[in-house]
Amino acid sequence: MTDLQQRHALVTGASSGLGRHMAKTLAAHGARVTVAARRVAKLETLVAEIADTGGTAQAIEMDVSAADDIQAGFTAAAKDFGPVAICVNNAGVSHMDRAETLDVDTWDKVIDVNLRGVFLVAQAAARQMIDAGSGGSIVNIASILGDRVAGGVVAYATSKAGVSHMTRALALEWARHDIRVNALAPGYMQTELNDDFFASDAGKALIRRIPQRRLGRLDELDGPLLLLASDAGSFMTGAVLPVDGGHLVATL
Numbered sequence: 001m002t003d004l005q006q007r008h009a010l011v012t013g014a015s016s017g018l019g020r021h022m023a024k025t026l027a028a029h030g031a032r033v034t035v036a037a038r039r040v041a042k043l044e045t046l047v048a049e050i051a052d053t054g055g056t057a058q059a060i061e062m063d064v065s066a067a068d069d070i071q072a073g074f075t076a077a078a079k080d081f082g083p084v085a086i087c088v089n090n091a092g093v094s095h096m097d098r099a100e101t102l103d104v105d106t107w108d109k110v111i112d113v114n115l116r117g118v119f120l121v122a123q124a125a126a127r128q129m130i131d132a133g134s135g136g137s138i139v140n141i142a143s144i145l146g147d148r149v150a151g152g153v154v155a156y157a158t159s160k161a162g163v164s165h166m167t168r169a170l171a172l173e174w175a176r177h178d179i180r181v182n183a184l185a186p187g188y189m190q191t192e193l194n195d196d197f198f199a200s201d202a203g204k205a206l207i208r209r210i211p212q213r214r215l216g217r218l219d220e221l222d223g224p225l226l227l228l229a230s231d232a233g234s235f236m237t238g239a240v241l242p243v244d245g246g247h248l249v250a251t252l
Contacts, residue, residue: 015046035058111162118166125138130179148247210247
C-alpha cells in the first residue's frame with residue numbers, strides 16, 4: 001500500500017536535512033520526485049544520488065517566500081513529471097532569541113517562510129491536483145514545538161502551531177476534491193547539524209527529558225511519511241502525527 005509508482009512527489013526544502021532524506025525515501029518507493037529549494041547545486045547532487053539508486057528525480061529552484069516563484073516552480077515541475085500527486089511541505093527556517101530582544105524583521109522572516117510559505121505551497125499543490133481531477137496528498141512538516149513550547153523559539157513555535165491548525169482547516173476544505181492534508185510533527189532528530197549541541201551538557205539534559213531517552217533517527221520518519229503520502233493512509237486527513245519518542249507526553 002506504500003507503493004508510489006508513477007506518482008509525482010514534490011518536496012520543498014530538499015537541499016538538506018529532513019527534506020533531503022524524505023525525497024530519497026519517496027524515490028525509493030517508486031515516486032518521481034521533484035526536489036525544490038533555493039540552493040540548486042545541492043539539489044543537483046541529490047538528483048544524481050537518487051538516479052544512482054535507480055530512482056527518478058528532477059531539481060527546481062524555489063523560494064517559498066515568493067508566491068510567483070512557487071507557481072513557476074509547480075508549472076516547471078509538471079512539465080516533465082505531470083501534475084503533483086504528493087506534496088511534502090518541508091521548507092522552513094528557525095531562529096533562537098529571547099522574546100524581548102527578537103526584532104520584528106526576524107519575526108517576519110520566520111512567519112513568512114514557515115507559515116505563509118507553507119500555505120502558498122499547499123495552495124499551489126491543491127490547485128494543480130484540482131485541475132488534474134485526481135486528488136492527492138499534502139504532508140506539511142510541523143513540529144512538537146507547535147504543541148509544547150521551549151524558551152527562545154517564540155517565532156518558530158508560533159509558526160509551527162499555525163501550520164498544525166492550518167493543516168486541519170485545509171483538510172476540511174479540500175476533502176471534497178479527494179485531497180488529503182496531514183502533518184508530521186517531528187521531535188528532536190539526530191542530524192549532522194545538531195551533533196555538537198547534543199554532545200554538550202545542555203543537549204544531554206534535553207535528551208534525558210525525552211521518554212525514550214534518545215534522539216530520533218531520520219529513517220524513523222519513513223513509516224509515518226509513507227503512511228500519509230500513500231494509499232496506506234487513504235482515510236486519514238487533518239491529522240497531525242507526532243514522531244517524537246514520547247516527548248509530547250513527557251511529565252511537566
